[in-house]
Amino acid sequence: MSHEGRRAAARHERGIADGAPVDQAGPDRTEERFLRPFAVAAGDPGGPASGGDLAPLDLLTLVVAARTPGRNEWLRPECGTILRHALRARTVVELSAEVNLPVGQVRAMVARMIADGSLQRCGPSRPLARKDILHAVLVGLRSL
Amino acid sequence: MASADSDTRPGEPEAIPQAVKIIIAGGFGVGKTTMVASVSEITPLSTEEVMTEAGYGIDDTEGVEEKTTTTVALDFGRITVSPDVVLYLFGTPGQNRFWFMWDELAEGALGAVVLADTRRLETCFHAVDFFERRGVPFAVAVNRFEGATDYETEEVRKALDVAPEVPILLADARDRGSCRDVLVALVTHVIRGRSPALSG
Ligand SMILES: Nc1nc2c(ncn2[C@@H]2O[C@H](COP(=O)(O)OP(=O)(O)OP(=O)(O)O)[C@@H](O)[C@H]2O)c(=O)[nH]1
Ligand SMILES: [Mg+2]
Numbered sequence: 001m002s003h004e005g006r007r008a009a010a011r012h013e014r015g016i017a018d019g020a021p022v023d024q025a026g027p028d029r030t031e032e033r034f035l036r037p038f039a040v041a042a043g044d045p046g047g048p049a050s051g052g053d054l055a056p057l058d059l060l061t062l063v064v065a066a067r068t069p070g071r072n073e074w075l076r077p078e079c080g081t082i083l084r085h086a087l088r089a090r091t092v093v094e095l096s097a098e099v100n101l102p103v104g105q106v107r108a109m110v111a112r113m114i115a116d117g118s119l120q121r122c123g124p125s126r127p128l129a130r131k132d133i134l135h136a137v138l139v140g141l142r143s144l
Numbered sequence: 145m146a147s148a149d150s151d152t153r154p155g156e157p158e159a160i161p162q163a164v165k166i167i168i169a170g171g172f173g174v175g176k177t178t179m180v181a182s183v184s185e186i187t188p189l190s191t192e193e194v195m196t197e198a199g200y201g202i203d204d205t206e207g208v209e210e211k212t213t214t215t216v217a218l219d220f221g222r223i224t225v226s227p228d229v230v231l232y233l234f235g236t237p238g239q240n241r242f243w244f245m246w247d248e249l250a251e252g253a254l255g256a257v258v259l260a261d262t263r264r265l266e267t268c269f270h271a272v273d274f275f276e277r278r279g280v281p282f283a284v285a286v287n288r289f290e291g292a293t294d295y296e297t298e299e300v301r302k303a304l305d306v307a308p309e310v311p312i313l314l315a316d317a318r319d320r321g322s323c324r325d326v327l328v329a330l331v332t333h334v335i336r337g338r339s340p341a342l343s344g
Contacts, residue, residue, distance in 0.1 A: 007269045007305045060163040089160045097189035104193050124162040126228050133229055138331045140225020144324040
């Protein structure tokens with residue numbers, strides 16, 4: 001068999017072996033097998049009518065504390081921990097690593113805390129065009 | 145602000161950089177975590193995603209039926225490339241059954257590195273297919289493990305059947321300079337792809 005055909009052939013074999021149609025083999029097919037227990041709660045605590053902050057939280061969404069930690073935190077100590085780590089702007093994924101909780105769970109907590117005013121989303125101070133971002137990345141990587 | 149006070153109060157204005165990401169993908173044990181660690185300015189952080197496998201009594205409100213949960217480790221590193229931009233590098237989970245995490249990882253990514261091990265090249269076919277299909281620009285880094293035959297990059301290109309403009313580099317994920325070269329090649333490729341008139 002020619003080299004060129006190898007990847008396509010492998011795709012085909014996977015499809016046959018898994019008993020799934022070839023064009024559905026690969027990434028998408030297994031998605032339904034797993035549920036993320038926290039993903040649903042993370043979606044939209046206030047419903048579509050609650051206004052503001054409706055865009056879904058992704059791993060790199062930046063949030064910052066909107067109030068001082070301390071009040072009522074004995075009820076939900078993890079929220080206090082998140083607040084303390086978010087005194088400076090943090091991405092959701094960094095918070096998750098810092099507080100040592102699964103990212104799905106942190107995402108759900110962050111969504112609730114945005115809804116109750118404990119956290120707020122923040123964007124970059126100096127938003128850049130994509131071409132300027134790519135340029136900055138290239139320059140930064142070259143000097144590694 | 146002129147204040148020398150290092151305590152940051154909630155809501156106080158501070159310079160918040162733009163967060164962008166590049167994905168490090170490839171088959172199981174190919175060196176993804178190693179590559180993230182080689183270039184990250186922080187000790188790579190690891191987080192987990194908890195999954196419940198469907199079909200094992202998840203609808204059972206009494207919770208007596210067996211429920212299979214599994215965790216996926218997600219490791220990431222960080223490079224502050226400028227005062228305004230922070231680059232995150234995400235190593236994908238190695239096992240194919242965690243593909244659904246790739247969707248989220250790939251969303252909005254600047255690009256991806258596909259690590260390939262020539263002793264078992266087929267383990268990166270999935271990754272190549274995935275990024276091609278999503279239109280995520282990628283570069284291929286061929287890791288040279290001991291005992292692997294040395295291949296020319298063009299042989300790898302043929303075997304993987306990727307387009308001529310896709311950068312393919314021989315690399316060592318343990319070596320910072322080598323990883324830097326791969327990332328620079330990727331970002332150069334991304335920039336060229338966006339403005340073909342400027343390439344050359
Ligand atoms: N010779 C050689 N060994 C490498 C290279 N990159 C990684 N290794 C070794 O390969 C092993 C696996 O590397 P990891 O970085 O853990 O691989 P991974 O892709 O993150 O693995 P999973 O997350 O389990 O899929 C480690 O023992 C590394 O030291 C390389 O470029 N050359
Ligand atoms: Mg790993």
